Amino acid sequence: MNDINGKTILIVDDEPDIREVLTISLEDMGYRTVEAENAATAFDLFQKEHPQIVVTDIKMPGGDGIGLLRKIKHENTETEVIMITGHGDMNLAIRSLKYEATDFITKPINVDALEIALRRARDKIAMRRQLQDYTRSLEQIVREKTELQDHLASLGLMIGSVSHGMKGLLTGLDGGLYLVSSGLKKKDFKRVEEGCQAAQETVQRIRKMVMDILYYAKERKLKRAPVRIADFAEDLVRVIQPRIDGCGIRLACHFEGITGTMHVDADYLQAALVNILENAVDACLKDHRMPTHQVDFSITDPGDDIVFCIADDGIGMDRDICNRIFSLFFSTKGRRGTGLGLFIANRVIGQHGGKITVASKPGEGSLFRVRIPKHQVEIHPESAMPTVENNQNAVKESGPSSSA
Ligand SMILES: Nc1ncnc2c1ncn2[C@@H]1O[C@H](COP(=O)(O)OP(=O)(O)OP(=O)(O)O)[C@@H](O)[C@H]1O
Ligand SMILES: [Mg+2]
DSSP: OOOTTSOEEEEEOSOHHHHHHHHHHHHHTTOEEEEESSHHHHHHHHHHHOOSEEEEESOOSSSOHHHHHHHHHHHOTTOEEEEEEOTTOHHHHHHHHHTTOOEEEESSOOHHHHHHHHHHHHHHHHHHHHHHHHHHHHHHHHHHHHHHHHHHHHHHHHHHHHHHHHHHHHHHHHHHHHHHHHHHHHTOHHHHHHHHHHHHHHHHHHHHHHHHHHHHHSOOOOOOEEEEHHHHHHHHHHHHHHHHTTTTEEEEEEOTTOOSEEEEOHHHHHHHHHHHHHHHHHHHHTOOSSSOEEEEEEEEOOSSEEEEEEEEOSSOOOHHHHHHTTSTTOOSSGGGOOSOHHHHHHHHHHHTTOEEEEEEETTTEEEEEEEEESSOOOOOGGGGSOEEOOOHHHHHHHSHHHHO
């Protein structure tokens, strides 16, 4: 039994009369008592009852009170032990204080002295509890402050990164509008068309950035609905195709035989996959070793899951970059990237109970494999962690060269 309320006192004395007197006095004061006539029985009882206060004789046949005090303190330093001493036991009493006895009272027992010693013991118990409570709330405050600091730091980082990105995009928009107005003045409609296209692309990028920020600022619940997988794939291609056209990149789609539905938040899943496809396009554009590139986009349906594979033959990534791509604000694209894309894609895929696997190698291209359960599943946070394979064979196996 645990003495939760601090109301149990263990009385230890070899003399039955003293135990009786103590029992009566302590029960009068409102305590519950348990008794032992020697140190060995007392220690057994202590382990069973866990009293917060022990009142023990200092001298007993077969094991003295100081030995018992030391054993109790070794077992639980927070137990308050009051020693009962006889005449001429002053040295023993002082020794007991050295072993952290709370107090000592002398025989014959004076009830007032006993009460004072008990009050001191109770005060120590209360003070210790208060200290523990303070320490706990202090730890809580420190934890909250650290979380707040982290949040503020990432908010500051985001504002910096976004303003920087916005500045670049506004320059792009200015450039597009300049082409439109100068084209109109000169009646050069090819120039107007170019300007419109540049402005449209920039607006598209601004929209994506704003959507990313909104998603980052407030994680919302998924709005799942049944979606035909084939329709979902077609929509995705429709969104990404304009980014690819005219860039010397071929998008090879492999959706043959894909039927059935999945239960997902189509908007968010689409945004996540569009970002992975856009990254693949960017990686191809950065790679000047070959005049043309290919992005392979395949969907397979191995049972309960649906697997999207996006493979490019672009610049690829080294191990260091691979390990950082899912971190918030990590980007190697300067003002053209915010580094929110894969962070959010990973979060959306995790919310669906899915998983991203990445394999990449510098100069070999990259392969992103996204596995999504077709129906709602229970989510285990560890299994949602992205996996980085950084393995050349993995890129080659399913990459453009084999599946194109
Ligand atoms: N297919 C890929 N090939 C090479 N590098 C890639 C590929 N996909 C992602 N990366 C790297 O991962 C980084 C992070 O990608 P992420 O999509 O999170 O941000 P971003 O594309 O830079 O910016 P944005 O927030 O606009 O998407 C990229 O900057 C790039 O360095
Ligand atoms: Mg991106």
